Amino acid sequence: GVPRLVEWHKQRATSGFAAPSSPNQSECSHLQKLHRGSSFSSPVVEHVSSSSSSSLKTKTSIEPKGKHGTGALDVASAMSPAACSHVNGFKVDNWKQNLRVIYRCFVWSGSAETRKRKAKSCVCHVCGAHLSRLHSCLYCVFFGCFAKKHIHEHAKSKRHNLAIDLLYGGIYCFVCQDYIYDKDMEQIAKEEQRKAWKLQGTSHLFAPAGIGERYSTWEPTKRELELLQHNPKRRRITTNCTIGLRGLINLGNTCFMNCIVQALTHTPLLRDFFLSDRHKCEMKPNSCLVCEMSQLFQEFYSGHRSPHIPFRLLHLVWTHARHLAGYEQQDAHEFLIAALDVLHRHCKGDDNGKKANNPNHCNCIIDQIFTGGLQSDVTCQVCHGVSTTIDPFWDISLDLPGSSTPFWPLSPGSDGSVVNGESQMSGATTLTDCLRRFTRPEHLGSSAKIKCSGCHSYQESTKQLTMKKLPIVACFHLKRFEHSAKLRRKITTYVSFPLELDMTPFMASSKESRMNGQYQQSMDTLNNDNKYSLFAVVNHQGTLESGHYTTFIRQHKDQWFKCDDAIITKASIKDVLDSEGYLLFYHKQFLEYE
């Protein structure tokens, strides 16, 4: 990669083109940046192959591709090609403050009052219109519409050659006859816009905090632009692209680790976090698992086809999670919890200072994504007083029918009510059945009396678990491996799990509304808070003594792939839903601001 690039630049220099400094490889790897995307849309990643770009050596010259912007690219870099010299006449005296006022009052309206004021006062001084691309003169108080050229007339007659578009804040230069982009002026525009966003939501209708940061798309810096220009073999990650998928070598019974790595590298939020370089390390070099995770994402998005050898990852996990004690400990679920724990511990540098809002009271990316709150209500049978605790969890372990503890009936006197489109009466056990059992009220029995603070004595009680706060990624662990005193076996009962899951019935809030007499038999389809989509399934094939883990992962919204150590193959949704299922990973469908 790099040596070839250097050669090529030398060639260019001799042929008369300007030769900028050669980009180095570390810069290239950081160009795998994410600059758009919701949960399952393909990340628009500018992918640059940093090595094995074999065609570079055959290129002798480079032309800026595309019809647009050719002129702009040729302009000397002394001044940004997008600016014009005509703004210099404006940038005198107190121009910054004046500009701020214009943005604040007439362009970005943050509160209801400013919106009203803008609507009332911003009309064309010539024709009274307010919707035909209104512009404000930058030199005097004049509003004119663009569509009917009233602002143009004003500019010509008054020689005021700058105006601002009141809808999007763009600056128009009448001499250049085009919108221009001046660095200083854009800086002011951005700051005012941010302030206005913060104001939004401070009315009594909303929570005190603002909506938050306005999302701005990624813009390359000058340096990055150069690098990208000199590396024309750019690829977009489309739905038919292998980038982001990679096999993992089995290091000796390490499929339990490989399957978890595949699930984590295909967790959209984690991918976004690491591909945008959010981790700031505070640990010694080569000892941080989060750094290694970051490196793992780079490997997965490198475009390499040969499987990756995760030996450093194994070394780090064992070093930091000694209780895993050797490669004989091989439960994938246990590895997941240990890995999340080590990652969480190593994330200390990433605390961005915001108040932690999850039950684990931590703001690291692991807790933001994986931590949920499990509410446990213990109700005294005598005085009906309820004692509530909320515990953090990273996963939910569900009992299955076929184990030594009885599964059915889910609760005394339960009916065959339909939840999530599946009824109890049909054949296969469903994930929803397991969740209903998990959240059923359970009588604790006379041998387990709880001290009731209301009655001041030990009383019988019932206990019920519900979800207080759902994590962004919910991991369900089907307890297939039974280790009671009498027997050890694998429970292979088929449990059907859905592609889309609504967790609303299992929420603490639903339970409260049920108890308050508001029965919600129909799902509130407009409430999207609790809707989840399946994105990874870890399966175990084999017996208790010897088995093998594989993972199905979802990429590009509706494509599924089977990850079997080093072998990645395409899979159908049917393959996934028919599989036995051991660990099920669901991702919240709609992400909202806090």
Place this chain on the structure above:
Amino acid sequence: MKMEAMSLSGLDNTKLEALAHDIYSDLVEDACLGLCFEVHRAVKQGYFFLDETDQDSMKDFEIVDQPGVDIFGQVYNQWKNKECVCPNCSRSIAASRFAPHLEKCLGMGRNSSRIANRRIASSNNMSKSESDQEDNDDINDNDWSYGSEKKAKKRKSDKVFLRSLKQPVLLNPNSPRRSKSLKHKNGELNNNVNTDPYKYNYNSGISYETLGPEELRSLLTTQCGVISEHTKKMCTRSLRCPQHTDEQRRTVRVFLPGPSASTLPDVDAVVESDGYDVSDGQALMNRLQWDGSSDISPSDSASSKASTNNSDSKKPKKKKKPSLGLSSSGTGGTGGGTGGGPGTAGSGSSSQGVLSLPSRKKKPKLPAPPTPSIYDDMN
């Protein structure tokens, strides 16, 4: 189109619809304008070209969906010779053997303490020429990549040959004369700290000739003891060492210790006591020439009962099936039980036991020998 505040209450449906439509089309037009500005800015700032991609290289990365190949179009199972460098010891290890190597390298896992103890004991009693007490497990573990393994084996055989020439063949177990070479006994002798615990040695075991009867017996209670035809030394692996059969172990215990020695305690708990006379050294030597070579395949026992015993030695010969460690809650009383929460992650889920299981089929575990009773009548 002058704007004024207007009340909606007096309007009928058609007017309301018209208003709504107006607002809607305004919004759509504004959105389109926004897009135009985005493109315009991208062009002027010079990053519009980023939208373009190289078609040829895009084709390189298309997903392949055909039988027999993975999504990259590669044939399965061609990744046998991958290697990596151990971060702990900086040696080059075959990737598929990295995990067991790392386990020993880090001193974790079930065998490591035994191995470390043995090393501690051996390194204290070794002279320089004999400083290579081998960890027998490692030779067969193929930890080393192929090249260095060959070298290692070669060196080992050289040393052994020299050693057997040097030492007198003493068949009288009661002889006071002992070579210094001897004494590792699984850490029974000394607890001095080993200065170099991870040095891999190439010795071949214990010279049985130089052992006293008691030493021999106690050795045989903890070690395999089968005498290698090649090196004439006793195997120092565990009692369940898969390189030798129980039959061999039984025979050693019959022939070596003396008359009323019992055999190796085995599954059937058969105690054989032959009245055997150690009279003829040569005869002994002859008897101890095994026909069977010392490289019997270990992983062919039919029994595969899951065992929670951590003392199994692991011998990979064939391609290993990844094994399964299991954890599960045996308690049904706590409504379902959550998985290991963040606070309790260190110990796994609160109700989960952690289990280690060998992946390969294992011979049944042997019960512990009833030590005192066997050797009471000796001496």
